[in-house]
Amino acid sequence: MRDIEFVKGHGTENDFVVLPDQDGTLELTAARVRALCDRSRGLGADGVLRVVKGAAVPDKPSDVDPDGWFMDYRNADGSIAEMCGNGVRVFAAYLVEAGLAEPGEFVLGTRAGPRPVKTHEDGSVTVQMGPARVFGRSQATVSGEAFPGIAIDVGNPHLACQIDSDPADLDLSLPPGHDPVLFPHGVNVELFRRKGPDAIQMRVHERGVGETRSCGTGTVAAVAALLHLADEPTGSSYVDVPGGRVRVEIGEDASTLTGPAVLVARGQLDRRWWDSVS
Numbered sequence: 001m002r003d004i005e006f007v008k009g010h011g012t013e014n015d016f017v018v019l020p021d022q023d024g025t026l027e028l029t030a031a032r033v034r035a036l037c038d039r040s041r042g043l044g045a046d047g048v049l050r051v052v053k054g055a056a057v058p059d060k061p062s063d064v065d066p067d068g069w070f071m072d073y074r075n076a077d078g079s080i081a082e083m084c085g086n087g088v089r090v091f092a093a094y095l096v097e098a099g100l101a102e103p104g105e106f107v108l109g110t111r112a113g114p115r116p117v118k119t120h121e122d123g124s125v126t127v128q129m130g131p132a133r134v135f136g137r138s139q140a141t142v143s144g145e146a147f148p149g150i151a152i153d154v155g156n157p158h159l160a161c162q163i164d165s166d167p168a169d170l171d172l173s174l175p176p177g178h179d180p181v182l183f184p185h186g187v188n189v190e191l192f193r194r195k196g197p198d199a200i201q202m203r204v205h206e207r208g209v210g211e212t213r214s215c216g217t218g219t220v221a222a223v224a225a226l227l228h229l230a231d232e233p234t235g236s237s238y239v240d241v242p243g244g245r246v247r248v249e250i251g252e253d254a255s256t257l258t259g260p261a262v263l264v265a266r267g268q269l270d271r272r273w274w275d276s277v278s
């Protein structure tokens with residue numbers, strides 16, 4: 001059996017192992033995802049992006065194009081999530097670099113629905129993220145302190161909390177407490193504050209991962225929450241995260257995310273190592 005090709009990439013330092021698997025023949029178990037993402041015994045990453053044709057996706061949503069490329073996203077703990085905004089950008093950059101898509105505009109399949117993307121000459125990628133839907137108010141508890149926030153669906157669940165203090169001062173080493181009734185499948189928690197008229201500063205604790213240096217869907221949720229709290233239906237903002245800066249635009253029924261996508265390395269996974277992980 002041949003070794004397994006991989007690419008390593010990141011979007012604002014939210015990092016991923018990309019596994020090309022056009023025909024869906026890799027047995028990508030939760031244990032293998034955990035091992036790949038482990039920063040000591042594997043390659044290290046926040047998640048895995050399996051590059052597969054729509055036709056080869058088991059239990060696929062009905063809107064998946066069988067001839068298109070599908071982003072099969074997994075969190076570092078092995079769980080499956082619906083959507084990953086930074087992952088989509090890295091996925092698009094990989095397709096172009098591998099000659100599997102022409103630079104410019106194309107559409108990717110995700111569990112949250114099709115996501116049109118546009119690659120730019122400077123290496124950044126714009127993703128049409130769909131609507132950012134507010135579905136309630138709740139609170140996140142960090143180090144015993146409760147922060148009110150807005151529940152937002154960006155294909156995956158978020159609780160975006162606007163705070164007055166510096167997010168850098170928070171301890172996000174533990175998962176923030178949240179309401180399991182409103183978020184029965186867990187939640188990604190964003191804590192953000194205004195930095196100026198056109199920027200916010202954000203940190204995030206991701207479901208299935210822990211604190212990450214960026215979360216694309218989280219940046220969309222944070223800007224949607226900012227606008228919701230200001231009673232503004234549409235708007236845009238830069239979002240500064242520990243791993244860099246992205247731009248978010250929120251429309252009535254759609255949103256876009258623009259930011260960098262960086263491919264760092266490519267190589268081969270040792271097949272014996274892969275087989276040894278059950």
Ligand SMILES: N[C@@H](CCC[C@H](N)C(=O)O)C(=O)O
Pocket residue numbers: 014047075080081082083084085086087156157188206207208209212214215216217218
């Ligand atoms: N980092 C991602 C989000 C990945 C999924 C998330 N952890 C979840 O479980 O919903 C992004 O850039 O959006």
